[in-house]
Amino acid sequence: MSPAEGGTGSSAGPEPEPESGSAGDALARARAAKEEMRDRFAAEPRVLGVGIGGDDTGGYVVEVRLSEASVLDLIPSTIQTIRVQTRVVGSIRPQGSD
């Protein structure tokens, strides 16, 4: 889950960004994309949760959890240029002993 190295920071000013700036920017962009995804599907009961995950390159993706596959077609593959990953998780229950 290490942040992206050398990300596309939005600042082009003369001040050099701190080393952690690009990583912080990447996470900030993922958070903004997550918020839009959440708002877009707030009324969809088959969307069980929206979060942030890491990808294989050290960047971030938006993670979407679904109760059933029937809603998969509604979920975009990217949002605000951030890649979206989905998983169908069925139902989620508290894990006290049965």
Add this chain to the structure above:
Amino acid sequence: MQLDSCRELKARLIIEATRASTRAEAPRLALGISPDARRGYALAVRITGEDPVDAQAMIADLQEQARGEIDVRRVGRIRALSAPTEPDAPEATELQQRVRPLVPGLSIAHPDVSAGTLGGFVRVGGALHVLSNNHVLANSDQARVGDPTRQPGPADGGTAADRVGSLAAWVDLDPAAANRVDAAVAVLDEGVDVDPTAYPGGPLDSVRVDPPETPAVAKLGRTTGFTTGRVTAFEVDGLVIDYPEGAVSFDNQIEVEGDAGSFSDGGDSGSVIFTLDPRAAYALLFAGSTSGGSTGAGLTYANPLATVLVALEADWVGSA
């Protein structure tokens, strides 16, 4: 024995052992060569299987053929090491027993709850408490302050005689709002000894606040014992959990996938999830999905431990 002689004997015995192993009850043999400081080389024989019925007769036969120059050991069943191992981690069956002093990972619960897990120890107002979920210690808001806490939980035979403390505080589960934690604490009865350091691999001296840079995590729980996994999502919002009393939504949650099958199962609720690099307490396990893992197993969900501690006005106790 000379190396060439040892190789020759090994080859001959492999053929004989192969014939013998066609019988279902025969011991299984692995043959090799081991260095022997005094005699050059010895025939190495490893007998596998749970309880080979005629292992002794076979050993005697091999001893004779190798003229006593044999290194024989019974090694039981050999398992692949894909499952996580931690030398000092107790088995799940041990965690379901009555255990004193109290340690992390044990079965624990309110008398009206089946069983969950004792996640760890915290200090509230200067007093030592055990930490677990609301739905484990406070029966999902249905308990009252002062209700007993049992170790083990009722599902593991816990009775009134197994009381270790009493319910002190919990965070309500609100079906109409975004929740952040499913957490409760019980204050320990006088004279109940604890060991807050007894996590597999050693104490958890600190609490991780930020998402981990390396996703490897582990937990010790009442049902599945010690398991390892990785954080697959964080800051998960709008997470809908199906409680028996109805759906409850959570924000800012953590998702974990197990390295070898499920990271957790029913009864592991309340376990503290810790990061492995560096070691730090990280999350309070409380729920799991029926599917979604890359191998078909479910995923595990947890509250950030830092949020739990703030909500309960508690301080983490990682050392004795």
